[in-house]
Amino acid sequence: MRNVTLFQMSSVDYPNPLPSLYFPLADAYRRITKGTRHCLHESQVASGFACSERHLQCIWFDANLRPATLMTREGEPVTVISPGRWNLEAGPDFLDAVLRIGGADCRQLQGDIEVHIQPKDWEHHGHGRDPRYRRVVGHVTYHPATATPVDLPPGTVEIALRAALAANPSFSMDAVDLTAYPYAASAGDCPCAASVATWHPDQVETMLAAAGAFRLEQKANRFAMRLRHETPDTLLYQETMASLGYKQ
Structure with a gap:
């Protein structure tokens, strides 16, 4: 079986973190959750580590x-x-x-x-x-x-x-559910429940859209960090296989 190369590209020194213009809604999520005590805040990229x-x-x-x-x-x-x-x-x-x-x-x-x-x-x-x-x-x-x-x-x-x-190419930090530890996620309300209980549905929808963009920004920053040491075809292959559930 012949080897298939997905992309003929070499490692590139991508900016990390990526400019915020790629994910404008991510800034909205940061503003929404700033100072909110009961929200679960995901970490920012720092010291070469995205989690x-x-x-x-x-x-x-x-x-x-x-x-x-x-x-x-x-x-x-x-x-x-x-x-x-x-x-x-x-x-x-x-x-x-x-x-x-x-x-x-x-x-x-x-x-x-x-x-x-x-x-x-x-x-x-x-x-x-x-x-x-x-x-x-x-x-x-x-x-x-x-x-x-x-x-x-x-x-x-x-x-x-x-x-x-x-x-382990099947491992991804994105698969770690921070809300599930040390207790099961079903043990009670999610961390943001108390904060959003009184919000208008339009506000909740806006927050969820911004949270999704923030999540994508975090993943993109993690990929950009890995692209400093790996080729794009290797990264794409590993992440695609991991998302499909393949194990090492």
Whole structure:
């Protein structure tokens, strides 16, 4: 079977984020939700990453989203026996997690998990000076660490998700339903229900149209970011197959 190339194009340095003129309604959505306490706000593109820490928390918490193959910074395999309890109070993101580290001579860690996009966020947030983080045994980040934070608790393992997620072409951040965690989405009203209950139907329709444009803008920005490192035909193929439900 011969290989089929969808587009004869090379990687292009697309602007990221894309100019707002491509999605004018997206600005309307930002204005509508600004200052609204009960709306679920999606993150903006920042630091080369188009999603939020909450996306990573959902991935860590849900075994169906979490990559089956995880490694520590030192290259040791990680088995997640329990991701921990989702902490809704101050302190680490997950409490009482259980991890198995290593192969034949494995060791088991039990303690808390903190999730960040960048490894340096540990220091930026001052967790090393906060006694609530002394039981952290796993620092889970999207980007891999280039240097270990100086004040991680002794024995803490560093686990980066980026490579493991990228290895699965069927995975998409867009498939992560932020409203479903840590409880099922059907457990109650959606986060925006209280805000829109008194709106006129025309206002609701306008908001939904703007929210759709905002969603498309976020996806376009994510694609633009990937096009800095991938060819358009590769990106189109992977996203098309993922949308059709094909797995690796």
